Amino acid sequence: MEATRIDLATKVAGRVSSAPVSFGDRVTAGQLLVELDSPQLKAGLDTAEASLAVARSNRELTFSTRPETIAARRAELSKAEADVVLAQRTYDRLSGLLDRSVTSQQAVDQASNSLDAALRAREAAEANLHLAENGNSVEQKAVAEAQVRQAEASVAQTTADIAELTIRSPIDGQVTARMAEPGKLFSAGAPVISIVDVDRAWFTFNVREDLLDGLEIGRTLQVRVPALGNRLVEAKITAINALGSFANWRATKATGDFDLRTFELRAEPVAAERNLRPGMSALVEWSASHRLER
Incomplete structure (x- = not known):
């Protein structure tokens, strides 16, 4: 069995x-x-959940800007534009004075540098306002999303480990x-x-190849079980191994000039038998009157 x-x-x-x-x-x-x-896995879950919370917060910051931040960026742009206007007027005034030899070339150069700096500051303020109104770049958003997915995967893996x-x-x-x-x-x-x-035990027999004749899938056998007081149990053949395995019947004058191989045969009880246990021996007989021990 x-x-x-x-x-x-x-x-x-x-x-x-x-x-x-x-x-x-x-x-x-x-x-x-x-x-x-x-305890190590449970602590790991706490760490993974904390990392997920941080990743989600970072994603929220990356995808959205608070109204007060936008207002501050607009104020910075307004100041930068006013600085450009002032720097332009100063440069124009000093350039006119230079034509009349009222001021020095050094003062005009300083005014020109101040105007260039004001223009660059205005460009930076415009870029900051655009970023505040439209959020971070596509690449930055993709990174934030990937970090959230990574943290979620870590939580899922640790949760699965705890379930195990x-x-x-x-x-x-x-x-x-x-x-x-x-x-x-x-x-x-x-x-x-x-x-x-x-509850689903089966009989396994190692059948010598010259005894296979007449044994086929679907045929019923009467199996005698010594452990059950030699009770007969009806079993149906459900499988016959397609390949022969070991050859422990060696060539003799009675069997011929070649070794006989064995084939594994499986038979399942037709009716449920709760008293059958794996490891029990079984005897089976069929019409050829050959008896096989298991």
Whole structure:
């Protein structure tokens, strides 16, 4: 007899805080099996959530400007324009005085430099107002968006890791091994508990190739189980391995001049039989009167 066995392992490191099931217990799909604890992961989630809050705030600042900031930039532009007007008048006046030799060339040059500086200041003020009214560049906005997505991914990953601290049964079955003990520390990937689907056990036979004649998928067999008082269990062949495996029947005069290989045959009980357990031996007979032991 064989059955599906699932060895459950933790994907993250943690210390066992509770293990409410024991060896031999019947469990149902979704039932809590083991609870782990990891203060490091919980602290990591706090950090990731804080980083996400910062990234979202930065994105908001990048995409929008407060009204008072726009008003301040407009005031700066108005002052810069007034400075240009004043610097232009000063330059024009000194240039006229220079023509009449009333002022020096140095004074005119200084006025020219002041006018150039005022013009550059006005250009900068215009650019600052444009930025305040229209927000940052497309590239800066893209960076802000990417930072938010990165922070969200970090929160999602840490949240998923914390969810892995809770281990639940994926099937209805029976606990066949429990390595998890309260207080025990497990590393990622370490098995903590094993579940076997005892309600869906099947028979597996290794059949010699010269005995395969008459055995086909869909045929029913009467299987005798010694552990159940030699009770006969009806089973249907559901699979025959397409490839032969080992050859433990060596060539003899009785079997011919070649080694005989074996083929794995799988048969499932037609009706549910709760008393069948993986590892039980079984005997099967078919019309050719050959009997095979497993």
